[in-house]
Amino acid sequence: MxxxxxxxxxxxxxxxxxxxxxxxxxxxxxxxxTKIWEQFSGEKAFVHVQRLVDLGPHPAGSDAIEKARDYIEEQLRHSGWQVTRQAFTDDTPRGKVHFVNLIARFSADGNAASSSFLLSSHYDTKFFEAIRFVGANDGGSSTGLLLELARVIGQRPNVARKIELVFFDGEEAYENFSETDGLYGSRYFAKQLQADGAKQFRAGILFDMIGDRSLGITLPADSPAAIARDIFAAAEALKLRNYFSYLDRDLIDDHMPLNAIGIPTIDIIDFDYPWWHTASDTIDKISAQSLQITGSVALYYLSELALKH
Ligand SMILES: [Zn+2]
The missing domain is CATH 1.20.5 (Single alpha-helices involved in coiled-coils or other helix-helix interfaces)
Structure with a gap:
């Protein structure tokens, strides 16, 4: 028995x-x-945006932006990236301001491959005296997206070594964009790159305002044609083509100083945003799904087109 x-x-x-x-x-x-673009989590990116919004307004030079830097650095290190602070002081219409770009590289010695791809976003929020501006979409969305891209890309060292991430400070102008107001971080970054001479990037993507729950990416008219074509192709391959179109004009943004020194850089931006530079640019205007759309198209573009060979 x-x-x-x-x-x-x-x-x-x-x-x-x-x-x-x-x-x-x-x-x-x-x-x-699992395809790399399927590993991007819009939900995880959204959590980052929420955390940045929770810091309140964080314009360049503020105490709050120092907290934003700590958060970004902590997240990047957690995903295996090494972070360098590129600090400088510049004259602004409000006097001298301290700015800090955050540069993340993956390789052990802190140097990316000689010909690498640049992914960027600004993380400062525009300074307003009269309103409480937290920049959920303008500053927050693209920073959250870049942190989630860092997590996904960090799981594939062979891809990560070909990429450098930059979080620009001081994108926003105090008065109006000019040669001496606005784009403080990207102008300084480009100037340093030129001064260094050796380092060259094959191309770049700038993300800005990509979290609008009613997403419609509007690539500026002067986007580098080859990159724009491949972004459209990536969107098409993921059946997301209807979210991407051309804007009928150029935009002043952090991609300009990079293009000016010969790094073809596209600005992936949704400029059709009713709450732009208002107190209503808040987290309720953002959706995880919109972050997911932009993130997955960017990853498809990188892995299947830009970094394929
Ligand atoms: Zn702005």
């Missing part, structure tokens, strides 16, 4: 163990085959 029960147990457990082993094996197989 005892023997037969043991036998019964033996025969009933073996197939179960085999099935379990197969499930574990199949899951590993699946993980290896």
């Amino acid at each position: 005892v023997n037969s029960r043991q036998t019964l147990l033996h025969y009933s457990i073996t197939p179960l163990l085999l099935a379990l082993a197969w499930i574990v094996f199949a899951q590993q197989l699946c993980a290896a085959e």
Whole structure:
């Protein structure tokens, strides 16, 4: 009686163990085959945006932007990136202001591959005296997106080594965009790159205002044509083409100083945003799905087109 029960147990457990082993094996197989653009989480990016908005207004030089920097750095390190602070002081219409760009590289020695791809966003919020401006979309959305891109790309060292991330300070002008107001961080970054000479980037993407829950990316008219074509192709491949179109004009943004020194850089931006530079640019205007759309198209573009060879 005892023997037969043991036998019964033996025969009933073996197939179960085999099935379990197969499930574990199949899951590993699946993980290896998961496409990089499917690993982007709009929800995770949204959480970052929420955290930045929770800091309140964080214009350049404020105490709050120092907290934003700490948060960004902590997240980047957690994803395996090494962060350098590029600090400088510049004259503004409100006097001298301290700015800090955050530059993240993946390789152990802190130097990205000689010909790498630049992904960027500004993380400052525009200074307003009269309103409480938290920049959920303008400053927050693209920073949250870039942090989630860092997590996904960081899981693939071979891809990550070809990429450098830059979080620009001081994108916003105090008065009006001019040669001496606005784009403080990207102008300084470009100037330093030129002075260094050796480092060259093959191309770049700037993300700005990509979280609008009613998303419609409007690529500026002067976007580098080859990159724009590939972004459209990536969107098409993911059946997201209807979210992407051309704007009928150019835009002043952090991509300009990069293009000016010969790094073809596209501005992925949704400039059709009713709450732009108002107190209503708040988290309720942002959706995880919009972040997901931009993030997955960017990852498809990078892995299947820009960095394919
Ligand atoms: Zn702005």
